[in-house]
Amino acid sequence: MSVANWKRIVIKVGSALIAPNQNGCSSHYLLGIAQFIVKCRTMGIEVVLVSSGSVAAGSHLFEQEGEINMATKKAMAAAGQSEMMATWDRLFDFPTAQILVTHGDLRDRERYVSIKETIFSLLDNGILPILNENDTVTTDKLKVGDNDNLSAMISTAADADTLIICSDVDGLYDSNPHENPEAKLLSVVNDINPQIYAMAGGATSAVGTGGMKTKIQAAEKAVAHGIDTYIINGFTEQSFNSLMSGNNPGTHFSPDKQPMQEHLHWMTHTSTAQGEVVVDNAFTAELDDDSEQLTSEEIVAVNGDFAVGDTILVRKDDGTKLAKAKSNYSSCLLSFIADQDDKAFASKLQNTTGPIISDNNIALLEE
Numbered sequence: 001m002s003v004a005n006w007k008r009i010v011i012k013v014g015s016a017l018i019a020p021n022q023n024g025c026s027s028h029y030l031l032g033i034a035q036f037i038v039k040c041r042t043m044g045i046e047v048v049l050v051s052s053g054s055v056a057a058g059s060h061l062f063e064q065e066g067e068i069n070m071a072t073k074k075a076m077a078a079a080g081q082s083e084m085m086a087t088w089d090r091l092f093d094f095p096t097a098q099i100l101v102t103h104g105d106l107r108d109r110e111r112y113v114s115i116k117e118t119i120f121s122l123l124d125n126g127i128l129p130i131l132n133e134n135d136t137v138t139t140d141k142l143k144v145g146d147n148d149n150l151s152a153m154i155s156t157a158a159d160a161d162t163l164i165i166c167s168d169v170d171g172l173y174d175s176n177p178h179e180n181p182e183a184k185l186l187s188v189v190n191d192i193n194p195q196i197y198a199m200a201g202g203a204t205s206a207v208g209t210g211g212m213k214t215k216i217q218a219a220e221k222a223v224a225h226g227i228d229t230y231i232i233n234g235f236t237e238q239s240f241n242s243l244m245s246g247n248n249p250g251t252h253f254s255p256d257k258q259p260m261q262e263h264l265h266w267m268t269h270t271s272t273a274q275g276e277v278v279v280d281n282a283f284t285a286e287l288d289d290d291s292e293q294l295t296s297e298e299i300v301a302v303n304g305d306f307a308v309g310d311t312i313l314v315r316k317d318d319g320t321k322l323a324k325a326k327s328n329y330s331s332c333l334l335s336f337i338a339d340q341d342d343k344a345f346a347s348k349l350q351n352t353t354g355p356i357i358s359d360n361n362i363a364l365l366e367e
């Protein structure tokens, strides 16, 4: 899909573009990105921006000696975020809005839906949503950790057709071009497999997080929902001119032909399993055909503490991951039923309470 068919796109901007000299925000590279956004909007394309750079933008305000501790990084993010928003805001003659999220927000279905609704309401009113991770409040357990994966989650939430990741290199090379001058650019990736991951290294700049690895993870999430994904060089306006002419200036990841439904995609790629149901190694039921076949008798163990409606992992005793699913039972009730020696009683109880997992709330996992 190219610009002529875009309806809604997500643009992710990396830290090196926001604060290239680590001396506060610079509009040097943002100007070209802003012009691209303006052109898209003029063509009737809705745009959502995911902007990194709060830490990089705020870092110049802090004395730095040796390794920077987490509290200082969070303080840099808090200070840099307002500078970054002010810089973006100056580049547009329409309103912008800041949305700061954590993985804790995105993996909770109610809060996820609330973020979704806010994005749509902003777009309906001509306001540009600008998202970033809420670095100040995140703990290891709560964070996405990088804005590449965050942008893929937001692309799905916003039901975008295209995700454009603007970085400091032309796209994905067969090895890190900063380390190997012979590295070759891949212009199209149709299948994200272990060989593709093997090409990707981490970030080499002082401000980037995740390098190419997290960009491939993001592409994998996005294409699974049918979203065309590009990694392009945000340093050069040529990239944006090229996109505007319907060409591919970097690496294009082709979308899956059979995209996952939104709620199953969320379960697989955004939600985190709160617990797990372990089934016998001999378990062969096709979970997608009739998940009611998952009966208390097949359960070997119930691990973790989950409530009705939480996402759980269904796995075999040997560790094989079968599916992620929405549980209709709490861990407490499920353990109680599974532990019953009187199978007739357990089965009767289950018949009254209903299926452990409903057919339309199960996402099969590929091992």
Ligand SMILES: Nc1ncnc2c1ncn2[C@@H]1O[C@H](COP(=O)(O)OP(=O)(O)O)[C@@H](O)[C@H]1O
Pocket: 013, 014, 015, 016, 052, 166, 167, 168, 169, 171, 172, 173, 174, 175, 176, 177, 178, 199, 200, 201, 202, 203, 204, 205, 207, 208, 209, 210, 211, 212, 213
């Ligand atoms: N195979 C690869 N192809 C391209 N870049 C790579 C590759 N492996 C590692 N990298 C590194 O990834 C960097 C881009 O990621 P990152 O620094 O996190 O940027 P951003 O701030 O845009 O997210 C490149 O500058 C490069 O050093």
Ligand SMILES: N[C@@H](CCC(=O)OP(=O)(O)O)C(=O)O
Pocket: 013, 014, 015, 016, 051, 052, 053, 054, 055, 056, 077, 132, 133, 135, 145, 146, 147, 148, 207, 208, 209, 210, 211
């Ligand atoms: N939330 C962080 C961004 C972390 C991140 O993923 O950075 P990058 O690799 O430059 O996209 C910040 O605003 O500094």
